[in-house]
Amino acid sequence: MSAESGVPTFRGTDGIWKKFKPEELADIDAFIRNPDLVWEWYKHRKQVIAGVQPNKGHYALAEMERHSTSFIVVTQNIDNLHHRAGSMIVHELHGNIERNYCIQCGKYFLSEDILIEDHAPRCTVCGGLIRPDVVWFGEDLPVEAWNASVAAAERAGVFFSIGTSAVVYPAASLPIIAKRAGAYLVEINIEQTEISRRADEVLLGQSGEILPQLLDAYRRTAFHQQHNHSL
Numbered sequence: 001m002s003a004e005s006g007v008p009t010f011r012g013t014d015g016i017w018k019k020f021k022p023e024e025l026a027d028i029d030a031f032i033r034n035p036d037l038v039w040e041w042y043k044h045r046k047q048v049i050a051g052v053q054p055n056k057g058h059y060a061l062a063e064m065e066r067h068s069t070s071f072i073v074v075t076q077n078i079d080n081l082h083h084r085a086g087s088m089i090v091h092e093l094h095g096n097i098e099r100n101y102c103i104q105c106g107k108y109f110l111s112e113d114i115l116i117e118d119h120a121p122r123c124t125v126c127g128g129l130i131r132p133d134v135v136w137f138g139e140d141l142p143v144e145a146w147n148a149s150v151a152a153a154e155r156a157g158v159f160f161s162i163g164t165s166a167v168v169y170p171a172a173s174l175p176i177i178a179k180r181a182g183a184y185l186v187e188i189n190i191e192q193t194e195i196s197r198r199a200d201e202v203l204l205g206q207s208g209e210i211l212p213q214l215l216d217a218y219r220r221t222a223f224h225q226q227h228n229h230s231l
Contacts, residue, residue, distance in 0.1 A: 035120035058085035060211035074149040091145045095134035104128025153178040166193040
């Protein structure tokens with residue numbers, strides 16, 4: 001979804017890892033070896049993301065939440081665009097690039113507090129290195145977010161898999177968990193993926209176009225149901 005807002009993707013034709021090696025930029029050992037290089041890259045990414053806006057797909061999901069008694073967003077994206085669009089319940093499996101923390105004492109810092117630094121910033125409390133609050137290669141997903149995401153998948157009536165490559169595990173297992181638990185699985189993507197054959201319905205196209213259409217269809221259905229009930 002974020003690619004439609006102008007956020008560079010990790011995979012695909014124009015993925016950022018086509019130009020850089022992941023182990024040089026998204027690995028704790030690489031950060032310890034060369035914190036200034038890693039900080040320079042993430043500072044650039046933070047600035048790029050700060051300059052983009054949620055798209056119609058993000059806003060459609062936020063609106064769906066307001067019309068539902070139980071609507072949860074699970075995302076692998078780290079750009080905070082779901083929150084900025086108004087979604088209230090968002091489980092961030094890979095963290096949030098707008099948050100940062102000290103690797104020694106754990107103190108949190110907002111990006112606006114440290115973006116002025118040209119070199120890897122240091123903690124104002126203990127002097128430790130500050131890193132982005134994102135999941136790097138070789139690191140586990142945040143336990144609380146993952147457990148909440150699995151629970152949401154297991155009780156879902158409808159599960160939308162939107163814009164994911166469906167190859168990054170364990171996140172890619174969530175649609176399968178939902179399907180096995182009885183959910184109606186809908187894939188929305190610009191191309192078919194590994195889970196397309198398992199989906200009950202595959203909608204090919206931009207999520208920023210498809211999700212608003214689904215929202216409009218829901219509104220029309222809800223209106224007619226309410227109107228017929230009032231008669």
